[in-house]
Each structure stands twice: as C-alpha cells, then as structure tokens.
Amino acid sequence: MTKIVPTTHDWARLDRVIVFDGVCNWCNAWVDFTMARDGGRFHFATLQSDKGQELLRLLGLPADEFETFLLLQQGRVFTKSTAALRVVRQFSGGWPLLSIFILVPRPLRDILYDYVARHRYRLMGKAHTCRVPSARERDRFV
Numbered sequence: 001m002t003k004i005v006p007t008t009h010d011w012a013r014l015d016r017v018i019v020f021d022g023v024c025n026w027c028n029a030w031v032d033f034t035m036a037r038d039g040g041r042f043h044f045a046t047l048q049s050d051k052g053q054e055l056l057r058l059l060g061l062p063a064d065e066f067e068t069f070l071l072l073q074q075g076r077v078f079t080k081s082t083a084a085l086r087v088v089r090q091f092s093g094g095w096p097l098l099s100i101f102i103l104v105p106r107p108l109r110d111i112l113y114d115y116v117a118r119h120r121y122r123l124m125g126k127a128h129t130c131r132v133p134s135a136r137e138r139d140r141f142v
Contacts (some may be wrong), residue, residue, distance in 0.1 A: 002059055002077040009055055011142060012075045014043050018087065019055065021066035022046030022130030026120040030069075031131070035140065037091040045142045046130050067117040080117075081109035 004012045011017045018034065020027040031044055046052050047066045055070070056063045059077060071083035078086055082102070089099035101109060116123070133141040 003075050004055075004058065004072070004077060005075060009058055010051060011043075011045065011055065011072050014072065014142065015074060016041055016090075017043045017045060017070075017072040017142060018083075019045050019047055019052050019070040019072065021069065021120075022048050023127045024066070024120055024124070025127060026116075026124040027069060028127070028131050029124065034087060034091075035137065037093065037095060038087075039092060040140070041090055042087070043140055043142050044133075048130050051142070067114070080106075081113040082106060084113070085109075 011019075018031070020031060022028070034042060035044075047056065047069075053063050055072075059070075061068070061079075068079045069083060071078040071086055073086065085099050085102045088095045090096070
C-alpha cells in the first residue's frame with residue numbers, strides 16, 4: 001500500500017476514488033455495479049485521464065497498461081484484489097461478506113485478478129472511447 005497526500009495529487013483529498021480503465025466494458029460494468037450498491041460513497045475516474053496518468057506515474061505504475069484499477073481511500077492507494085475487496089466491504093446487502101477473502105494471501109488472490117485483467121477485453125469487449133458519465137452520474141466522476 002502506498003500513501004499519497006493532497007500536495008502530490010488532487011484526488012488524495014477525496015475520501016474514496018476508484019480509478020479504472022475507461023474503455024473496458026468489464027470495468028464499466030463494475031462501476032455501474034458499484035454505484036448501485038455503494039450508497040454514493042465512491043467517486044470515479046479513468047486511468048486514461050490526465051490526472052489518472054499523473055497518478056500512475058506518481059505511483060511508478062505503467063501508464064499505458066491498464067490491468068489494475070486503483071482505490072484511493074483517505075490518501076492510501078490499493079490495487080488489484082485488495083482494492084476490489086475493500087470496495088465490496090462498503091456495499092449494501094450481503095456483498096461485504098466477500099471481503100472475508102482478504103484473509104487469502106494477496107499473491108494467491110492476485111493470480112485470479114491478473115488472469116481476469118489480462119482477458120477482460122476478450123470476456124466483455126472494449127469500447128472505442130472512455131466512458132462519459134450521464135448527467136445523473138456526473139457529480140460522482142472527477
């Protein structure tokens with residue numbers, strides 16, 4: 001886990017931001033799924049945006065390969081399966097029960113995460129452009 005401060009990146013001041021691959025249909029479905037269950041807790045941004053690219057460089061992550069999504073939570077940065085499990089922990093309903101998988105060692109969890117990430121375009125397709133939030137969603141995107 002990495003920590004960022006508001007002076008190193010604008011999004012560090014926000015409580016919870018999910019940064020995702022904006023052209024990935026799987027990732028966009030995840031954002032829709034999250035918005036339906038998070039009670040408005042999360043903001044969203046794409047990895048392809050200028051600030052997303054800046055964040056990737058700041059964290060030393062590849063700025064042209066989007067095989068992870070990031071969760072920025074109170075200045076801390078989580079990736080891959082850890083980010084996903086920390087997100088579902090904050091959903092409504094029974095979804096937080098899935099966060100029990102945080103007890104599985106991260107390298108084992110990330111094997112499955114990496115497999116899905118490598119094949120996500122084949123599984124769900126790829127859009128030609130990044131997601132454009134609807135008027136109703138606009139306040140949730142940074």
